[in-house]
């Protein structure tokens with residue numbers, strides 16, 4: 001992540017402070033997670049962190065954008081808003097009942113996500129697939145990366161985002177006990 005990337009996201013969050021709805025896959029599968037600690041990777045404006053907090057989780061919400069994190073900090077005492085470059089951040093081990101990775105992708109995190117979840121913990125992933133782009137997933141990649149997990153839901157499908165269609169992937173899995 002470069003300083004330019006941070007500026008790009010800061011500009012976006014300066015222009016758009018509205019509180020959008022949580023991710024549908026999170027809303028649908030949150031019931032699987034026992035209450036406790038949650039990690040929202042690349043939380044952005046915190047739409048999913050707020051949802052998790054309202055459901056009773058203690059949320060670590062991490063993002064590189066200081067604008068997004070400053071907006072989020074103080075909104076809910078159950079949210080710990082952390083301004084960090086995830087490229088160099090370490091996920092604490094054996095800490096989380098749920099980790100969500102929504103519209104973000106960093107393969108370096110995969111082993112840390114596995115260790116960061118408690119046994120029985122839930123992983124919810126929503127991201128993009130494009131074989132030609134290094135920062136996107138490839139088809140079935142998550143199934144291989146988390147093959148030791150029990151897969152609850154997996155789907156790859158075309159979804160409209162900002163007037164164009166992207167191949168999206170949705171993945172819900174449980175770390176085996």
Ligand SMILES: C[S@@+](CC[C@H](N)C(=O)[O-])C[C@H]1O[C@@H](n2cnc3c(N)ncnc32)[C@H](O)[C@@H]1O
Pocket residue numbers: 001005009023041042043044045046047048062063064065068084085086087101102103104
């Ligand atoms: C498409 S937004 C998704 C935000 C949020 N997960 C959601 O679904 O609303 C991607 C987010 O990734 C964050 N991001 C990008 N690179 C990052 C990095 N290296 N470390 C932490 N956050 C990063 C951006 O600041 C941005 O908020």
